[in-house]
Amino acid sequence: MDEEEDMGISFDLICPECGVGNPRGATNCLVCDKNLEDTIAFMEDDFFDLEITKDCLVEYRKTFWGTDRTGKINKYFLDKIKDIEFGSPVNRFIFIYEDKRVVIPLRDENMEVIRNFFKKVE
């Protein structure tokens, strides 16, 4: 895959919706036409991919092996996310959404992204 690098194009902007790599700076996904400019952050974790947009947190569930998506998507509107807690020493992002407690286990690096993002919002 080094050929792409040589041409000066890197397909490292992963589309949160379909998982295809797009060229940096692309405004819409080449494959599914999702508006990529809506995405504030995108994280790959063990059991899901997480996307933060300007108004939602979106969880794309993956199979137990973490290789494929199950097609199940949980969407949380940011303005309905309440009572945020950050669990430790095991990284967990915990919040109340529509009166339900949601617990999302995260890798270290993703925990950092989430923590920084939600600090700003509050």
Ligand SMILES: [Zn+2]
């Ligand atoms: Zn796409």
